[in-house]
Amino acid sequence: MSAPVDPYRDWGAAYVLGSLAPAQRREFEAHLGGCPDCAADVAALAGVPGLLSAVPRDRAVALLEPEPAGTPSVLPGLLAAERSRRRRARVLAVAAVVVAALAGAGVTTLLRPPPAVVVVAPDVPMRQTVPSPVTASLRLVEQPWGTRIEVRCSYAVPTSGPTPPVFAYALYVVDGQGSAVQVATWTAGPGSTTLPVATTRLVRSEVTAVEIRLVDRDLVLLRVEL
Known part of the structure; x- marks a missing residue:
């Protein structure tokens, strides 16, 4: 088979x-x-x-x-x-x-290789804004077209009490004007580790913060200011 x-x-x-x-x-x-x-x-x-x-x-x-x-x-x-x-x-x-x-097409300008990838603040831990079993870290990778965001998000298993359900999460990028734009979503349950990858047209200097929100309540669980 x-x-x-x-x-x-x-x-x-x-x-x-x-x-x-x-x-x-x-x-x-x-x-x-x-x-x-x-x-x-x-x-x-x-x-x-x-x-x-x-x-x-x-x-x-x-x-x-x-x-x-x-x-x-x-x-x-x-x-x-x-x-x-x-x-x-x-x-x-x-x-x-x-x-x-x-x-x-008769283009005579030489193609230049893309700039070397610059990893900014690799594996930056995100700060919890409310207590939860969810932790995360991220790194921003500069690209010619914007920025790639690589996230490592872990959902711990509680040591006591009922097992929490699976939840949906969303990744938001905040620019210098304070506008937050959703760039990725995923679901996760206790004991899982997810590796979302998101992209944004914003260059690294335009990204002022990154947030992970609980989708159902639009609640900010984790945030890092850059």
């Missing part, structure tokens, strides 16, 4: 490019917290928008359309290896096609 196919495995490129519909984005962000493979795909594609910004958005999205699904009859291990190889090949192909498209 073959392993089940991850229905989200081709969403990573569209997520990085910002072409997912709002409902799909929320669904994929919830999936990222429990899928290391998809989270790794998003991280691997993070530098691609810097290249794709040189060509029209609709053409850039078309370059990353997933390949038609085939029906190979192979063992699960071979199938997983083939999918991994195709994902890596697609990223390399995108870069090559972008360079070719620029050359065909």
Whole structure:
């Protein structure tokens, strides 16, 4: 029996490019917290928008359309290896096609490599604003297109009393004007550790705070000021 196919495995490129519909984005962000493979795909594609910004958005999205699904009859291990190889090949192909498209359009400006990734305040612990079993830390990674936020959120098991239920959480980014924008959501229960990855167009200097809120009550559980 073959392993089940991850229905989200081709969403990573569209997520990085910002072409997912709002409902799909929320669904994929919830999936990222429990899928290391998809989270790794998003991280691997993070530098691609810097290249794709040189060509029209609709053409850039078309370059990353997933390949038609085939029906190979192979063992699960071979199938997983083939999918991994195709994902890596697609990223390399995108870069090559972008360079070719620029050359065909007569663009003479040399493509400069994206700036080196700068990790700002890695693993910064978040402060609890109300007592809860939830703790978290984060790091902000500068990118040519904005900032990537990597969160590690843990939900401790209470030592006494009834077991708390699973809750939905949301990650908010606060800018210099005090405006808070939701950039990720996920669910978690006692004993779990989730690794949400979010992106924002704000550059690092424009992010003044990050919050984790309890969705049902819009209550700020954890906050860090930057």
